[in-house]
Amino acid sequence: MIRLYDFDLSGNCYKARLLLAILGVEYERRNVDFFPGLKHREPEFLAVNPLGQLPVLEDGDLRLAQSQAILVYVARKYDPSGRWYPLDSPEIAGQVQQWLGFAEGLTATASAARLADGMGFDFDAEAARDGAHKLFAVMDEHLWFQERQGQDWLAPGAAPTVADIACFPYVMLSEEGGISRETYPAIRRWTDRVKRIPGFVVMPGIFPAVLGSQ
Amino acid sequence: MADPLPDPFMLNQWFPISALQDVHDRPRRTTLLGEPLVYFRDGSGCRVTGADGRALPVLEQYACLWTTLGRPEGGLFPIPEYDEPDRRNIAAGSIGVNVSAMRGIENFLDMGHFPYVHTGILGELPHTEVKEYNVELREGGREIVATECLFYQPRASTVSTSGADVEYVYRVPHPTCSVLYKSSPMDTRRLDVIALFGQPTGPESFRGHMVLSILDDVNADDFISYFQLHIFGQDKPILENQMPKRLPLDPRAETPIRADKTSIMYRRWLASNGVTYGVIPAAA
Missing domain, CATH: 1.20.1050.10 (Glutathione S-transferase Yfyf (Class Pi); Chain A, domain 2)
Structure with missing residues (x-):
C-alpha cells in the first residue's frame, strides 16, 4: 500500500491527503512528529528524506518528496480521467x-x-x-x-x-x-x-x- | 495603541513560558505580558532573564517552565494526580494563538462546541445537548470547579474504541490555566487529566501549553501529542475569529445560555479579582 510520511497539521501533507481522498486511493499514514518533537530533523527521518521535509510518499519502489511532485504523481497514476493533471493542451x-x-x-x-x-x-x-x-x-x-x-x-x-x-x-x-x-x-x-x-x-x-x- | 500594564492580580501570578522538553542550552526568546524574556538551561537548571537582564524566579513543574514578573503568594495550584507513578505525563505541544488567553480558557471550558468543531471525536451531531451541570467556587474563592458535566463523545481519548457519555470536571485555579478531568477509558474509577496552561504573550495573544497526565499504556507519546494537537488545531480558527479579541467582562456584552454557566462564573471571578489585562472590564 502507499505510505505517506505525514504530519497532521502540515498544509503540504494535507495536499497529498486531500488528492488521495478525492481519488479514493487507500494509503497508510506514518505520523512524523514535526511539532513539538522536531522528528523531521532526526536521523530516522533524514534517512527517508535528506532534506528533512514532509511529506514523503512511498509507492512500491518509488520514494517521492515535495508536495507538488506528489500531487503530479498521484494524479497521473491514479486518475484515469486525466483531468486532475491535464496534459492535452x-x-x-x-x-x-x-x-x-x-x-x-x-x-x-x-x-x-x-x-x-x-x-x-x-x-x-x-x-x-x-x-x-x-x-x-x-x-x-x-x-x-x-x-x-x-x-x-x-x-x-x-x-x-x-x-x-x-x-x-x-x-x-x-x-x-x-x-x-x-x-x-x-x-x-x-x-x-x-x-x-x-x-x-x-x-x-x-x-x-x-x-x-x- | 501601547500595550497595557498588567493588573496586580495578573502580575503576581506564575505563568508557563515553555515545555521543559523545549528548554536547551541555547537560549530561546519568548514574551510574557508584553515583556520579552530569554530562557535556557545550564548546569543548575532552567534560567529565565527579563528584558533588562535581571534573573527571574523559576519553577519547573507539570512538565513546564514557569516564571513571574511579580511576587506570587506561594507556589502553583496543586495537581496531585501528576505525581501518581502509573500515569503518563506528557507535554503535548505549545501553540501560539492570536486571541486573549482568557478567550482560550473560556473555549477550553465550553462543551457546546464539541459536535460542531470536534466532529466525530469529542462530539457528534445530533448529540448537541449540554446537560445541566454544577459550578461553584472552592478553596476560599481561589478556584472555580464545574462538576457533573456529561457529554456524548464518539472518541473521547487515544484509548477509546467506541462512543460513550463521558464525565468531565473542570478546574480553573488560575486566570489563564485550566485543568480538565475526564473519565478514563482504561479505569472507570480514575480520571485522565488534561491541562491547558496559558502564557499571555500580550493582551490579545497567548501560547497554550498542553499538558496531559493520563492512563494510557498503549500509545506512544507522539500519538498522544498528535491527538491533542489535532483537537487544538480545530479550535484555533474559531478562537482567532472571535471579536473582540479580549474577553468582555460586562455581562451584557455577550449573551450567554445555560450551557455557559462556567464561563459566566469565570468572567465574574476575573472581574472580582480586578483583572484588566486581556479582558474588557465592565464599565464602572
Whole structure:
C-alpha cells in the first residue's frame, strides 16, 4: 500500500491527503512528529528524506518528496480521467505548472507566517505576511477574471486540477499566520468551491462547507 | 495603541513560558505580558532573564517552565494526580494563538462546541445537548470547579474504541490555566487529566501549553501529542475569529445560555479579582 510520511497539521501533507481522498486511493499514514518533537530533523527521518521535509510518499519502489511532485504523481497514476493533471493542451498544462510553482511561494510566505505565530519557528512573520498578501492579491484578481469568463478554477477548464489542490491549504490556513482573507472575495468564493469537490476532506484548522458534516 | 500594564492580580501570578522538553542550552526568546524574556538551561537548571537582564524566579513543574514578573503568594495550584507513578505525563505541544488567553480558557471550558468543531471525536451531531451541570467556587474563592458535566463523545481519548457519555470536571485555579478531568477509558474509577496552561504573550495573544497526565499504556507519546494537537488545531480558527479579541467582562456584552454557566462564573471571578489585562472590564 502507499505510505505517506505525514504530519497532521502540515498544509503540504494535507495536499497529498486531500488528492488521495478525492481519488479514493487507500494509503497508510506514518505520523512524523514535526511539532513539538522536531522528528523531521532526526536521523530516522533524514534517512527517508535528506532534506528533512514532509511529506514523503512511498509507492512500491518509488520514494517521492515535495508536495507538488506528489500531487503530479498521484494524479497521473491514479486518475484515469486525466483531468486532475491535464496534459492535452500545452496552454493548460503550462498554467497548471505555473500554479504549482505559485504554491511554493505560498509555502514560503503564508505557511512561514503560520509556523512563526503558531509553533514559534524563528521566521520573520511580518515579511512573510507581506509576501503572502502580494500573492493573494495576484490570485484574487486572477480568480475574479476567471469567474467573469465562467471559469471556477485556477487553470482553464471545466474541472479542478492539482493546481487548486496545491494552492488551497496555505490560503485556507492563512489566518493562523495573521493573514486575513477579508479583502479577497474571489479567493473566498474559490475556497468554498474547493470544499464542495466530491470526496473533500478536512484537516485541523479547515472546516467543511457544512459545519458538523465531517 | 501601547500595550497595557498588567493588573496586580495578573502580575503576581506564575505563568508557563515553555515545555521543559523545549528548554536547551541555547537560549530561546519568548514574551510574557508584553515583556520579552530569554530562557535556557545550564548546569543548575532552567534560567529565565527579563528584558533588562535581571534573573527571574523559576519553577519547573507539570512538565513546564514557569516564571513571574511579580511576587506570587506561594507556589502553583496543586495537581496531585501528576505525581501518581502509573500515569503518563506528557507535554503535548505549545501553540501560539492570536486571541486573549482568557478567550482560550473560556473555549477550553465550553462543551457546546464539541459536535460542531470536534466532529466525530469529542462530539457528534445530533448529540448537541449540554446537560445541566454544577459550578461553584472552592478553596476560599481561589478556584472555580464545574462538576457533573456529561457529554456524548464518539472518541473521547487515544484509548477509546467506541462512543460513550463521558464525565468531565473542570478546574480553573488560575486566570489563564485550566485543568480538565475526564473519565478514563482504561479505569472507570480514575480520571485522565488534561491541562491547558496559558502564557499571555500580550493582551490579545497567548501560547497554550498542553499538558496531559493520563492512563494510557498503549500509545506512544507522539500519538498522544498528535491527538491533542489535532483537537487544538480545530479550535484555533474559531478562537482567532472571535471579536473582540479580549474577553468582555460586562455581562451584557455577550449573551450567554445555560450551557455557559462556567464561563459566566469565570468572567465574574476575573472581574472580582480586578483583572484588566486581556479582558474588557465592565464599565464602572
